[in-house]
Amino acid sequence: AHVPALLRTMPKAELHMHIEGSLEPELIFALAQRNGVTLPYASVEALRAAYAFTDLQSFLDIYYAGASVLLQEVDFYDMAMAYLARAAADHVVRTEIFFDPQTHTERGVPMATVIHGLSRACKDAEARWGISAVLILSFLRHLSEEAAFETLEAALPYREHFVGIGLDSSERGNPPEKFERVFARCKALGLHLVAHAGEEGPPAYVWGALNALQVERIDHGVQSEQDPELMRHLAATRMPLTVCPLSNQKLCVFPDLRDHNLPRLLAAGLNVTVNSDDPAYFGGYVNDNYLQLFAATGMGAVQAYQLARNSLEATFASPAQQAAWV
Ligand code: ES4
Ligand code: ZN
Numbered sequence: 001a002h003v004p005a006l007l008r009t010m011p012k013a014e015l016h017m018h019i020e021g022s023l024e025p026e027l028i029f030a031l032a033q034r035n036g037v038t039l040p041y042a043s044v045e046a047l048r049a050a051y052a053f054t055d056l057q058s059f060l061d062i063y064y065a066g067a068s069v070l071l072q073e074v075d076f077y078d079m080a081m082a083y084l085a086r087a088a089a090d091h092v093v094r095t096e097i098f099f100d101p102q103t104h105t106e107r108g109v110p111m112a113t114v115i116h117g118l119s120r121a122c123k124d125a126e127a128r129w130g131i132s133a134v135l136i137l138s139f140l141r142h143l144s145e146e147a148a149f150e151t152l153e154a155a156l157p158y159r160e161h162f163v164g165i166g167l168d169s170s171e172r173g174n175p176p177e178k179f180e181r182v183f184a185r186c187k188a189l190g191l192h193l194v195a196h197a198g199e200e201g202p203p204a205y206v207w208g209a210l211n212a213l214q215v216e217r218i219d220h221g222v223q224s225e226q227d228p229e230l231m232r233h234l235a236a237t238r239m240p241l242t243v244c245p246l247s248n249q250k251l252c253v254f255p256d257l258r259d260h261n262l263p264r265l266l267a268a269g270l271n272v273t274v275n276s277d278d279p280a281y282f283g284g285y286v287n288d289n290y291l292q293l294f295a296a297t298g299m300g301a302v303q304a305y306q307l308a309r310n311s312l313e314a315t316f317a318s319p320a321q322q323a324a325w326v
Pocket of ligand 1: 018021056063168169170196199247277278
């Protein structure tokens with residue numbers, strides 16, 4: 001019983017979660033009512049019953065539909081505060097939160113509405129619970145390079161409100177190289193760079209994220225195990241991988257958590273971290289991910305400390321701030 005207590009209470013960083021994926025069905029219905037939006041589901045229970053995914057795309061279709069209730073700045077604020085309260089309760093001392101502006105600007109929501117609501121929540125949560133929270137703007141990879149450049153331009157007036165950029169949505173058929181030029185521009189602007197790679201896609205997409213996009217972390221990366229040379233490279237460079245066990249289980253990447261490869265990645269010397277991805281959709285927040293993964297795989301206190309330390313060292317916080325945690 002001491003390992004679950006350790007997992008729950010140890011200070012940790014969350015480096016891979018999508019704020020739109022923290023919208024619980026109850027909040028989706030409350031925001032729909034507040035905003036006069038009609039949902040194609042009769043009830044909270046009917047919506048939750050639709051959360052039976054077979055792959056990434058089957059999830060994304062429902063995830064984008066759920067985000068359609070977000071219209072006003074206060075909606076983004078309320079969503080983020082609900083997540084930040086849960087994160088603080090899970091002993092998360094630092095969280096680096098993805099948001100998908102294109103999901104909202106395509107519906108006519110102004111960029112300022114999205115960013116100001118989320119950023120105000122980060123500041124208020126820090127004051128209220130002491131949690132350090134920053135934002136990462138993520139481009140949708142199923143949309144064009146041109147759309148990503150337009151999104152960057154629209155966000156630059158709010159540059160001080162986000163620390164980096166990411167790349168998410170449908171991986172297969174949308175290789176990293178499609179966004180090489182926009183990532184180069186972001187690097188020149190001093191933004192931190194991360195990308196989803198090797199969630200469902202092949203090791204070649206992880207190589208592409210490293211070489212073409214010059215990322216500082218790989219989001220997921222679990223398919224790297226298929227390429228021994230890539231495994232050696234990731235270990236030698238201590239490249240952080242932000243792994244999401246319950247996400248991988250619910251999207252049928254590893255249908256049984258007992259088969260999840262995180263213990264093998266860790267044993268091979270990779271800089272692995274544990275994260276929740278889309279906690280409202282995948283059955284748990286970050287501590288649920290640690291608890292269920294450890295229960296399924298039999299890892300112990302040594303791995304718990306290693307994973308927590310990896311997460312704290314892989315943040316984009318200043319060395320001075322990191323020194324307060326590690
Ligand atoms: C996502 Cl699990 C996952 N993969 C790719 N893109 C995403 N956006 C939100 N969740
Ligand atoms: Zn993700």
